[in-house]
Amino acid sequence: MNFLDFPEFNSSDSLPSTQSLLSFPELQKAYHEKQFIDYMLNHINTLIFVADEDSHFVFVNDTVVDKYGFTRDELLKMSVSDIDINVTQSDYSTFWKELVQKKTMQLHSIHKDKFWNLYPVLIQTHYIEYGGKAYVFGAVEDESYIQNLLNAHNGFIILTDGKKLVMGNTGMISFFGYPDFLTFISEHKCICEFFIEEEGFIYHQPTWIEEVKQAQEHDAKVKIKNPLTNQEHIFLVCASAFDESRFLVTFTDITELETYKNELERLAITxxxxxxxxxxxxxxxxxxxxxxxxxxxxxxxxxxxxxxxxxxxxxxxxxxxxxxxxxxxxxxxxxxxxxxxxxxxxxxxxxxxxxxxxxxxxxxxxxxxxxxxxxxxxxxxxxxxxxxxxxxxxxxxxxxxxxxxxxxxxxxxxxxxxxxxxxxxxxxxxxxxxx
Structure with a gap:
């Protein structure tokens, strides 16, 4: 037996059931190896899953079952996109092609459970082959502590990879008038979609995070229209590296300060x-x-x-x-x-x-x-x-x-x-x- 034999691994029916079979040393060794691997995978805090090339789950450990609230049978009928709110079938196809080349990748995403609770996660993925088929082996680390960190800050703060929004705090959600983060990112990939194009303010969507990072001799500012009040707000923007691929970005509302400043400048030249x-x-x-x-x-x-x-x-x-x-x-x-x-x-x-x-x-x-x-x-x-x-x-x-x-x-x-x-x-x- 081999622990990568996923259908067997998820079903106790496949285990040897007679003492006569277990009398063979080879089967005894395989049985005990399987029990050991089963114990290791199902009695650790890390969420382990295996999915095929079409994104369907073929293995989930007990931790995944406990975390997401689905039964094992339900999960094995689901796809990665059913729990990962950032993944569509097209996204998965792109990811798969890249994984085949790199063999291992690290991803940040947002997972949802059966009750639509959201969990920021870090996923370590590995490309594996077994029985003539290819699979992705994923170890998922819960990063909910980051959401707690963001929500501990007053005002407006997000986590982004520079192209899409990874997480946002309650201040951001309330500013844009959305009931929750899931609703927001179902309509908007990046917060830069709200930036107003105007001289003196950062706008260019593909490179906005780079412009914020490079703003050393002057303040980086963005202008955003509040969809609830239809009023334009000016934010001072600061970005710092959170890890190798993500940035923590703070937005400080300086609209009132800028109004006073502009009025003083106007009076100085009038x-x-x-x-x-x-x-x-x-x-x-x-x-x-x-x-x-x-x-x-x-x-x-x-x-x-x-x-x-x-x-x-x-x-x-x-x-x-x-x-x-x-x-x-x-x-x-x-x-x-x-x-x-x-x-x-x-x-x-x-x-x-x-x-x-x-x-x-x-x-x-x-x-x-x-x-x-x-x-x-x-x-x-x-x-x-x-x-x-x-x-x-x-x-x-x-x-x-x-x-x-x-x-x-x-x-x-x-x-x-x-x-x-x-x-x-x-x-x-x-x-x-x-x-």
Whole structure:
């Protein structure tokens, strides 16, 4: 007899039943060997199973029977996929091909018992042949302690191999609104399926865990929409190696902190009165936009405008009304230059600036002339303005070429603005667009 003779091994009927047969030394030796192997396999804590190439169980030890709540006969009519929630027939076929080549493999998975309780497990598998057939011999180690470890943490923590979710704590399950882990992974293989694609956040699903691990000089962050509230949350993500193939990943909700941070950053670059960008942000962004225009071989224009005779307006109408004029002009500037590539600034006092990229010189002049007209058509009374009965602006434009620096562009626009004032105000210089 041989202990790999699985049908015999699972049935006491096959044991020698007569004393006459046991009188032969060879059979006596085989019988005692079988009893010893049977005892060893069925009286240890490790769950032992054997399955064939089609994933059907052909042997399970007593520990498996006790653990999963099925009878031995029930288990021997089942397949691996009946207790392993991560395995489909296609998955098993792929696993089998790899096992044939490697002969031994280590796997992490989730098993379920007859009552749908889940057990994280580590499976040591071996490829064996007997009687002209091939089998997988599996020794299963219960890793439920890992689930207890995860659930002991507040917030959001998972165990993953980087491609699929292995385990998640109760915080993760409650965040996504699922009743249990089994329901979650029946619909989603990886938590990265929920990541929102946005600049500054990790998204690329196949490599997300590698990006988290490599984020040393900056924080790794992901953005996820809560399916219960439909609100977007920002998580700080940290990953550490749990073993050779799995990673422990913590998600810390920093949504509120990020909101405060973004608001502070916005206030730092925004003019408090007009809500346009301020001079500080202009100094930061102008070199970047010049370099971008050069790199992309795009036309960049810098437009400067100044409210005509604004000191006279303040002296006559008061500073409160003067502030209101600046606010209304700023709103008009944003209305006329509203593309994502347009940047509008209050450079100081009654002086404004616009960075406009991608338009031809003719388009820039046309758009700037429309702005000049719209401001005059606000019909803000200004008795001290010799150029009009209303508040108006003078405008200077400079264009970026391959050798232009921020200093040259600014001084050129400023000189053109001065020329517009010298020409009588409420106008644009140069007078004609470059061809």
């Amino acid at each position: 003019d408090g009165l007009t809500l346009l960008y301020n001079r500080r942000y202009f100094n930061d962004i102008m070199p970047r936009e010049i370099n971008r225009a050069k790199r992309n071989k795009q036309q960049l224009a810098f437009i400067m405008l100044d409210v005509d005779y604004f000191k006279r307006y303040n002296d006559h109408y008061g500073h409160a009304n003067g502030d209101n004029v600046l606010i209304r002009i700023a709103s008009t500037i944003e209305y006329c230059f509203s593309r994502a590539s347009d940047f509008c600034f209050r450079l100081g006092g009654e002086e404004f600036g616009i960075i406009c990229t991608g338009n031809t010189p003719q388009d820039v002049y046309s758009q700037t002339e429309q702005l000049r007209q719209n401001i005059e058509e606000l019909a803000i009374e200004h008795k001290g303005n010799s150029a009009s009965s209303y508040a108006t602006v003078s405008i200077g434009i400079a264009f970026c070429d391959g050798n232009t620096t921020m200093e040259i562009l600014y001084s050129t626009a400023d000189a053109e603005l001065y020329r517009a004032k010298e020409a009588g105000r409420n106008g644009i210089c140069p007078v004609q667009p470059l061809l």
